[in-house]
Structures are given as structure tokens and as C-alpha cells.
Amino acid sequence: MAHILVIDDENDICKLIERALAKDGYTVTTKNSAINLTAQDFKTYDLVLLDVMMPEVDGFSLCRSIRGDVDCPILFLTAKSMEQDMIDGFSLGADDYIKKPFSLLELRARVAAHLRREHRERHQSLTQGIYRFDLSAKEITVEAVPGKPEKILLTKSEYAICEMLVRNRGQVFSLEHILETVFGFDTESDIAAIRVHIKNIRNKFSKYTENPIETVWGVGYKWR
Structure with a gap:
């Protein structure tokens, strides 16, 4: 336990x-x-x-x-x-x-x-552009310079949001949907937390390339 x-x-x-x-x-x-x-x-x-x-x-x-x-x-x-x-x-x-x-x-x-x-099990990895998701280690690395991968330091919640969006690349999700999918229907968190997490994710990704998380005004967010 x-x-x-x-x-x-x-x-x-x-x-x-x-x-x-x-x-x-x-x-x-x-x-x-x-x-x-x-x-x-x-x-x-x-x-x-x-x-x-x-x-x-x-x-x-x-x-x-x-x-x-x-x-x-x-x-x-x-x-x-x-x-x-x-x-x-x-x-x-x-x-x-x-x-x-x-x-x-x-x-x-x-x-x-x-x-x-x-403790959710993960067994694979996926690559999207210069970003590689290690689904077992729950880590994202970026290869902005060929041959020199760099780990992006994300919190558990930030990583979970990124993985959820990249697995459904191009699909737009509302804040409420992201909250329920990432944290579960029984979560006591609210959409304000998701908004702050996405702001922090964008700050961490901004040094590498154009930000991969796009705002669809009036609807929500998607991975480009």
C-alpha cells in the first residue's frame, strides 16, 4: 500500500x-x-x-x-x-x-x-515531431538539436495533460473534458487548475519550438 x-x-x-x-x-x-x-x-x-x-x-x-x-x-x-x-x-x-x-x-x-x-500501467512510447513520450517513465524528451535529446521537467499533472492531448492529436477538448479525463469524474479539482497547468506547460515548451498546445477560442485546447 x-x-x-x-x-x-x-x-x-x-x-x-x-x-x-x-x-x-x-x-x-x-x-x-x-x-x-x-x-x-x-x-x-x-x-x-x-x-x-x-x-x-x-x-x-x-x-x-x-x-x-x-x-x-x-x-x-x-x-x-x-x-x-x-x-x-x-x-x-x-x-x-x-x-x-x-x-x-x-x-x-x-x-x-x-x-x-x-500506478496506472503504461507500456509504450510515442513520438510526435521533435517530442518523444516515454509512456512507461511518464517523461517527455525533445530533440531540438539532432542527437541531443533533452528531458522536459513536467509535473505528473502536466505530463498527464500532454499525453491525453497528444494521443488525440488534432481533436479539441474543453477544460471540463480534460479535467474529467485526466483526473477522473470523482476529482475535487476544478477547471481553473487545468488552465494554470496548461499555462505552465506552454512556458516549459516555449524554449524549444512553436507551442504544440493550441487554444481554440470558445471551445478548448488541442495538440497541433
Whole structure:
């Protein structure tokens, strides 16, 4: 069963989350501080729940420092509700947000949805132009310079959106359809998260070539 790390400076919240997730059979480790944590400390975890507002080392700072070496989903716990905060979190590599106060049913549903995506089997690769999708490793490499492939650093959610669009190249999808296809019908996320993910994907692809994700105004998005 999955091993989940919860980092929140409020011990009562840690214990509440631990009890809730233990009901689903998960192993849960809790920490009340992010001080002195390095990427190596996250290698054994399948998912991280990370509080944004913590003293000394906040969730944003920790995510920024570890994301390049930590591959598991990172879900922020935050009382903030402004869109700019969500944009900041996604740009640092977060996969999702859970806003405080949250229901335990919502928490369990979000965690289960991300873990299902994480363990979904993939067995092949596909190439679209200069982009190569490794469907097993869930990675995209680009060969802008012949013979010199370069990995594009995407979050799990960003990769899932790209794979969904490239598998259906040329077909236009609404934000709602992308949300349901990538995150599932039981997701608690909303279309604002998809919009932010696509903005971040475009930023990461922009250095290589014309952006492959095209906006069809009034309808949605497609892979060129």
C-alpha cells in the first residue's frame, strides 16, 4: 500500500489526516517542520501532503528545493484561495491543491485519485515531431538539436495533460473534458487548475519550438 508523507506545523491536523488515510490502508508518516529536509528524505514516499504556511521553511520553498529530484505527487495544503497562490504553487511543481478547511472525504478522494494515476500501467512510447513520450517513465524528451535529446521537467499533472492531448492529436477538448479525463469524474479539482497547468506547460515548451498546445477560442485546447 502507498506510503504518504504529511508535513504540517499543526500537530492536530497531522493526526487528523493520519487517522483518515489509515482507514484506506495507507502508511502515513507525519512531520511538523520542513527544516533540514532534503530530496533524499522523500525517496520512499508515494505522495506528499505539504502545508504552505509553515514557520522558517514554508511549503513553497521546500517544493522549489526538492521538485527536480522528487518524482511523486505533491499536494499543497493551504488556507489561501487566491488564484495567484495556485499559480505560484503549480509553477513550483505542485500537482494539486487542497484548501483548508477541507472535508476528510475530499482529502481521501484527492489522495486516491492521484495515487490511481500514479500506478496506472503504461507500456509504450510515442513520438510526435521533435517530442518523444516515454509512456512507461511518464517523461517527455525533445530533440531540438539532432542527437541531443533533452528531458522536459513536467509535473505528473502536466505530463498527464500532454499525453491525453497528444494521443488525440488534432481533436479539441474543453477544460471540463480534460479535467474529467485526466483526473477522473470523482476529482475535487476544478477547471481553473487545468488552465494554470496548461499555462505552465506552454512556458516549459516555449524554449524549444512553436507551442504544440493550441487554444481554440470558445471551445478548448488541442495538440497541433
